[in-house]
Amino acid sequence: MKRIAHWLLAVATLAGFVGYTATASRHAGQEAPTFVTKIPSGYRDWQFISVAHEEGNLNSFAAVLGNDVAIAAFRNRTIPFPDGSIIAALHYRFVPSEENNKVFGRDQSFVAGAPTNIQFMVKDSTKYTSTGGWGFGHFNSDGKTVDDAFMKTCFPCHQKMKERDLVFTRYAP
Amino acid sequence: MKRIAHWLLAVATLAGFVGYTATASRHAGQEAPTFVTKIPSGYRDWQFISVAHEEGNLNSFAAVLGNDVAIAAFRNRTIPFPDGSIIAALHYRFVPSEENNKVFGRDQSFVAGAPTNIQFMVKDSTKYTSTGGWGFGHFNSDGKTVDDAFMKTCFPCHQKMKERDLVFTRYAP
Numbered sequence: 001m002k003r004i005a006h007w008l009l010a011v012a013t014l015a016g017f018v019g020y021t022a023t024a025s026r027h028a029g030q031e032a033p034t035f036v037t038k039i040p041s042g043y044r045d046w047q048f049i050s051v052a053h054e055e056g057n058l059n060s061f062a063a064v065l066g067n068d069v070a071i072a073a074f075r076n077r078t079i080p081f082p083d084g085s086i087i088a089a090l091h092y093r094f095v096p097s098e099e100n101n102k103v104f105g106r107d108q109s110f111v112a113g114a115p116t117n118i119q120f121m122v123k124d125s126t127k128y129t130s131t132g133g134w135g136f137g138h139f140n141s142d143g144k145t146v147d148d149a150f151m152k153t154c155f156p157c158h159q160k161m162k163e164r165d166l167v168f169t170r171y172a173p
Numbered sequence: 174m175k176r177i178a179h180w181l182l183a184v185a186t187l188a189g190f191v192g193y194t195a196t197a198s199r200h201a202g203q204e205a206p207t208f209v210t211k212i213p214s215g216y217r218d219w220q221f222i223s224v225a226h227e228e229g230n231l232n233s234f235a236a237v238l239g240n241d242v243a244i245a246a247f248r249n250r251t252i253p254f255p256d257g258s259i260i261a262a263l264h265y266r267f268v269p270s271e272e273n274n275k276v277f278g279r280d281q282s283f284v285a286g287a288p289t290n291i292q293f294m295v296k297d298s299t300k301y302t303s304t305g306g307w308g309f310g311h312f313n314s315d316g317k318t319v320d321d322a323f324m325k326t327c328f329p330c331h332q333k334m335k336e337r338d339l340v341f342t343r344y345a346p
Contacts, residue, residue: 048217051224051236051265053283063224063236063345092224092345100341103333110226112345160276168273172236172265172285 034128035151036120036137040067043088043118047071050172053094061094061112064169070123074171080133081165085123089169091116115141121158121167131155132166207303208324209295209310213240216261216291220244223345226267234267234285237342243296247344253306254338258296262342264289288314294331294340304328305339 046065054060066074070085093113100109117140125133136154138146145151158166219238227233239247243258266286273282290313298306309327311319318324331339 045220048219048221048236048238048263050285051234052270052285053226053234053267055281055283056279058281061224061226063221065221090221090345094226097225099334103330103341106229108228108231110228111343112223112225115346157276161272168276170284172263173288 034130034135035145035148036122036135037145039118039137039139039143040086040088040120040122043067043086043120044090046086046088048172049074049087050169052089052169059094060116061092061110063090063092063112064088065090079163079165080125081123081167083123083125083133085121087121087167087169089119091118117141132159134158134166207301207308208318208321209293209308210318212291212310212312212316213259213261213293213295216240216259216293217263219259219261221345222247222260223342225262225342232267233289234265234283236263236265236285237261238263252336252338253298254296254340256296256298256306258294260294260340260342262292264291290314305332307331307339 043065046067049064049066049071052060052062052064054062065088067084067086069082070087072078073081073085092115094110095113096107097109097111100111101107117138119139120135120137122128122135122137123133124135128135132155134155136151136158138151138154140146155166158168161168164170216238219240222237222239222244225233225235225237227235238261240257240259242255243260245251246254246258265288267283268286269280270282270284273284274280290311292312293308293310295301295308295310296306297308301308305328307328309324309331311324311327313319328339331341334341337343
């Protein structure tokens with residue numbers, strides 16, 4: 001009987017430990033979600049989804065591109081996006097084009113200035129469970145990532161576009 | 174001798190006629206250059222060159238895409254662009270995004286609105302000799318071309334970008 005009690009205690013302890021680590025890792029996952037740490041290869045050759053401009057401090061000019069899986073999902077209006085979808089937002093400064101304005105004879109033209117950063121959304125519903133199935137990535141123009149405090153702002157904002165599976169950009173025909 | 178004179182006259186006349194028609198067709202070519210009358214197939218799958226925005230009456234948001242030949246020329250800085258290069262400018266209305274602004278909590282976001290037209294530059298130095306080797310095309314969102322009076326304005330304006338082989342857009346890295 002004593003041996004059985006020991007054995008039960010051992011099982012209970014083990015179960016408790018497993019339960020504890022599972023909870024701990026879930027908590028850790030919620031507190032420090034996994035971000036995209038490597039630039040997806042070949043993104044500059046991907047197809048065009050749409051363009052965007054943000055005023056104010058961002059002053060950005062964006063081209064949003066998608067890999068084959070993402071493009072097919074956009075075109076077929078597949079929601080949620082399937083695993084393997086990757087969306088890239090190439091950000092540049094939004095700058096007036098003096099050379100264009102000179103030709104046009106008036107100030108009207110804005111073009112992509114210096115590249116500032118590239119942001120990615122990588123769909124992997126297993127790996128990125130805690131952030132809606134999307135892994136978020138941000139790489140400055142030198143290829144470097146940014147700190148977790150910055151990265152933690154991605155998901156809460158994107159989550160507000162729940163009806164479009166966290167994707168802001170609409171496909172431009 | 175009289176027969177030879179006649180024959181010489183005939184040759185001279187013929188040569189003169191040929192010369193005349195060649196000149197006439199060159200003149201006609203200058204006055205009414207050939208435009209691109211058919212939308213190049215597959216353009217929506219082409220790769221991204223850059224973005225642009227024109228203020229004022231145009232109020233346009235453009236994505237500029239290129240076929241493989243054009244993309245290679247942009248990346249290798251090949252000037253003039255080789256025959257076979259095609260550049261597409263997909264134009265949309267430049268509109269504020271109310272749904273984005275709502276999420277961001279401030280008015281800052283502009284996106285591609287309704288498509289307005291697509292413009293093409295097709296490089297064929299034989300076919301489009303009179304317009305710098307480029308054929309210009311403009312297709313409204315219904316796929317229809319526009320009148321020659323409008324199309325004749327393309328070349329004189331693009332010609333001002335001679336050092337870049339008539340191409341306004343610079344490649345965005």
